[in-house]
Amino acid sequence: MRIVRALAAAALATTFLVGAGHAPRAAAGELPSATAFFNHPDSLVNKWVAANSNDSRRARIASRIASQPQGVWFSRYTPGTVTEDVRKVTSAASAKGQVPVLVAYQLPNRDCGGASTGGAPDLASYDAWVLAAGLGSGPAVVILEPDSIALISCLSPAELSGRYASLARAGGHTDGAARGGPDRHIRSISVRSMSMSNGTVSFSRSWWIPVGT
Numbered sequence: 765m766r767i768v769r770a771l772a773a774a775a776l777a778t779t780f781l782v783g784a785g786h787a788p789r790a791a792a793g794e795l796p797s798a799t800a801f802f803n804h805p806d807s808l809v810n811k812w813v814a815a816n817s818n819d820s821r822r823a824r825i826a827s828r829i830a831s832q833p834q835g836v837w838f839s840r841y842t843p844g845t846v847t848e849d850v851r852k853v854t855s856a857a858s859a860k861g862q863v864p865v866l867v868a869y870q871l872p873n874r875d876c877g878g879a880s881t882g883g884a885p886d887l888a889s890y891d892a893w894v895l896a897a898g899l900g901s902g903p904a905v906v907i908l909e910p911d912s913i914a915l916i917s918c919l920s921p922a923e924l925s926g927r928y929a930s931l932a933r934a935g936g937h938t939d940g941a942a943r944g945g946p947d948r949h950i951r952s953i954s955v956r957s958m959s960m961s962n963g964t965v966s967f968s969r970s971w972w973i974p975v976g977t
Contacts, residue, residue: 795863801833801905802857802864809834835865835907841884843893850898858902865905868895868934871927875911876918887930908934 804810809830816822836853838846850866857864870893874883884890895906912931916924 795905800860800862802836802853802860802862803831803833804836804853804856804864807834807836833862833865835867837867837869838895839867839869839880839882841870841882841889841893843889846893846895847898850895851900854898854900854902854904857904858900863903863905865907866895866899867907868909871909871912871930873918873923874909874915876915878915880911887926890930891933 807830809825813822813826813830838849842849853864853866869880870883870890872883872886872890875881884893899906909931912927916927919927
């Protein structure tokens with residue numbers, strides 16, 4: 765399934781499939797062949813298409829880009845609303861019988877202060893920022909913290925240890941949500957993986973960050 769392989773190859777992060785009907789087990793880029801991913805109507809490209817009916821590029825952008833499901837990124841630090849924000853996405857996807865792709869991008873010092881600088885003010889604040897609480901009971905793909913392991917050159921050994929521990933806790937939150945009912949499960953998806961703990965893995969692209977780094 766090409767979209768599944770694309771998701772796995774592009775994630776550069778820890779990825780989980782949370783859903784119903786299977787026992788917990790590892791998977792390598794595998795999802796049911798009939799999986800339909802959620803196309804969020806409030807994505808930037810869908811908003812652009814809706815607002816630019818007279819633009820000559822609209823038809824091509826609508827058919828080639830806006831028609832494709834995309835991950836919904838949670839990259840702004842909004843601890844008071846994150847659970848409800850996630851629930852809105854998962855509920856809308858569930859109502860359509862589709863699977864949402866959620867991207868958690870809130871780790872402190874993300875991207876080592878590069879173009880995507882930002883995140884929670886510290887690891888304690890990040891630990892309290894729980895995306896998993898809004899996942900609900902339907903299936904969902906969760907991509908956990910792109911850049912978080914590939915980009916670590918700016919961290920001291922103590923900071924790196926703290927990051928790994930926080931990622932393990934975040935993975936545990938997602939794992940706990942997956943096991944919240946008798947038919948819940950969690951599957952890790954990876955292409956080139958590095959084991960951490962609590963079943964989480966991470967990967968990168970060799971042309972970007974060398975494998976031996």
